Amino acid sequence: MNLNLRNAVIHNVTGNSQAELQETIVDAIQSGEEKMLPGLGVLFEVIWQNASQEDKQEMLTTLEQGLKK
Structure with missing residues (x-):
């Protein structure tokens, strides 16, 4: 089977x-x-x-903070 997941x-x-994208993400996380x-x-x-460079930096900061918990 040749399935390209991406x-x-x-x-x-x-x-x-x-709204549909949010539901998909939330359902995947909650499951x-x-x-x-x-x-x-x-x-x-x-x-x-x-994402812009600014958005990427914000995501990295959020990720770093989330992993410190």
Whole structure:
């Protein structure tokens, strides 16, 4: 089976509204299922690739602070 996970995830959420995207993210996190992690990674990749340097720095700061808890 030749499945491209990245393309499948992007295909499944392309055209979704912000509310739908938020629901997808929240559901994936709340489910706590390991199988959802790659999909969240793909979504983060899209965010990172489309973020400004300022936004990237803010994400890194938030991540760093979250990992100190």
